Amino acid sequence: MNLSSILLFVTNQMNGQRTLNAGLHLLRGKKSGQTLTDVEYFNVKPFFGILPKLEEATYAKAADKLLDSGLIIQDEKFIKLTEEGHKRVEELPEFHFKGWDYRGREMIFFGRIALLIQALSYLREGETSFTPIQRDRDIQLFVKRLLVDQPVNNPAFAKRIGEELKTALLKSGMSDVQKYIFACRLSGRTETAKTWDQLTAEIGEDSDGLRLLFIESLHRLLPTVEDADDFPFLKNIAFDIKVSSYLTDSALHTKRLFDKGLSLEDIASIRKLKMSTIEDHIIEMAMNDIRFPVTRFVSEEQIRKVVSKSEEMGTKRLKLLKNEFEALSYFELRLILTASKEVDK
Numbered sequence: 310m311n312l313s314s315i316l317l318f319v320t321n322q323m324n325g326q327r328t329l330n331a332g333l334h335l336l337r338g339k340k341s342g343q344t345l346t347d348v349e350y351f352n353v354k355p356f357f358g359i360l361p362k363l364e365e366a367t368y369a370k371a372a373d374k375l376l377d378s379g380l381i382i383q384d385e386k387f388i389k390l391t392e393e394g395h396k397r398v399e400e401l402p403e404f405h406f407k408g409w410d411y412r413g414r415e416m417i418f419f420g421r422i423a424l425l426i427q428a429l430s431y432l433r434e435g436e437t438s439f440t441p442i443q444r445d446r447d448i449q450l451f452v453k454r455l456l457v458d459q460p461v462n463n464p465a466f467a468k469r470i471g472e473e474l475k476t477a478l479l480k481s482g483m484s485d486v487q488k489y490i491f492a493c494r495l496s497g498r499t500e501t502a503k504t505w506d507q508l509t510a511e512i513g514e515d516s517d518g519l520r521l522l523f524i525e526s527l528h529r530l531l532p533t534v535e536d537a538d539d540f541p542f543l544k545n546i547a548f549d550i551k552v553s554s555y556l557t558d559s560a561l562h563t564k565r566l567f568d569k570g571l572s573l574e575d576i577a578s579i580r581k582l583k584m585s586t587i588e589d590h591i592i593e594m595a596m597n598d599i600r601f602p603v604t605r606f607v608s609e610e611q612i613r614k615v616v617s618k619s620e621e622m623g624t625k626r627l628k629l630l631k632n633e634f635e636a637l638s639y640f641e642l643r644l645i646l647t648a649s650k651e652v653d654k
Contacts, residue, residue, distance in 0.1 A: 310525070311518040312371040314401055315356065317390070320381055321398045322351040325389030326626050332388075333368045336360045338412050340557050342589030349596045349647050350625050354409035359524055361413040367517070405482075407528040410551050415527035418550045420448045421455075422474070423495055423502070425546065428452060429470065430497035432461040442496045455545060473540045481533040486512065487526035490519060555597045556590075563590035588640040595648040603648040607641050615645045 334344040338358020375381045380394035424443040460466045493503040505516040534543045566576045595601040
């Protein structure tokens with residue numbers, strides 16, 4: 310796995326209808342109206358925000374690799390796969406990311422685990438003073454609260470947590486390499502976590518690829534812990550990692566006013582925001598609520614016609630659809646494409 314393979318898959322999903330930077334915004338988890346819409350249009354939620362600190366130069370290098378290999382081409386300003394690129398997509402392994410659910414917070418989860426393991430390795434030996442592997446104050450306080458009134462000096466306590474973690478890793482379905490990376494990133498009283506450079510030299514994979522494998526492993530481990538009753542302590546560690554609302558904070562504010570029956574114009578006036586921003590919030594709401602009242606804005610007949618034409622033309626590009634439906638606004642077209650489950654077929 311590497312960044313280029315993920316970009317190849319994302320480019321295939323976007324089907325020549327987005328620019329190269331669309332993938333960068335997706336992987337970083339940009340909360341713009343366009344990126345959030347793309348997530349739904351092109352069924353790429355798993356990759357949203359998996360690399361929140363992705364540098365533009367690193368992304369460009371991965372894209373150049375695909376361009377130089379003849380797997381993608383730039384058609385005007387849009388990126389699409391070549392025939393060889395389509396063949397290569399068929400050979401890609403299945404990805405198991407859940408970026409839409411975790412948005413980088415999986416690293417907080419691992420930080421808690423890493424500090425817990427380190428703390429127990431010292432405490433069970435009666436040593437209460439050590440330099441924490443995690444400098445994040447919130448993580449430190451979380452683990453400290455977690456261990457209050459626990460028998461931290463009892464080896465059986467540490468063993469029970471170790472067994473929980475071992476069982477969860479096995480049930481998660483992650484690869485042996487991913488389990489190894491996970492274990493190597495942990496520190497204890499007598500062992501220090503391996504650096505990414507050390508793992509690169511040992512495994513033979515570039516560090517970016519190893520980091521992606523690591524992120525994917527956490528995305529496999531978290532649902533395993535969340536969805537079972539076998540891991541009570543790990544479930545406590547996973548507290549508040551999965552996002553509680555898929556709406557941005559601003560969209561959530563708009564939703565409260567919308568639910569009260571206010572018009573978009575009134576909401577824009579109250580919130581002192583542009584109408585286009587409020588419309589972006591409505592799109593977000595429609596994305597995340599199958600019961601959203603789409604017909605409050607467009608008719609069922611309009612929905613049917615737009616979806617049919619989109620499938621006929623093989624595109625979700627608004628400019629092309631606008632030429633076919635001049636009476637509909639761009640907002641109405643976006644709403645139809647976002648809310649209609651038929652578009653994903």
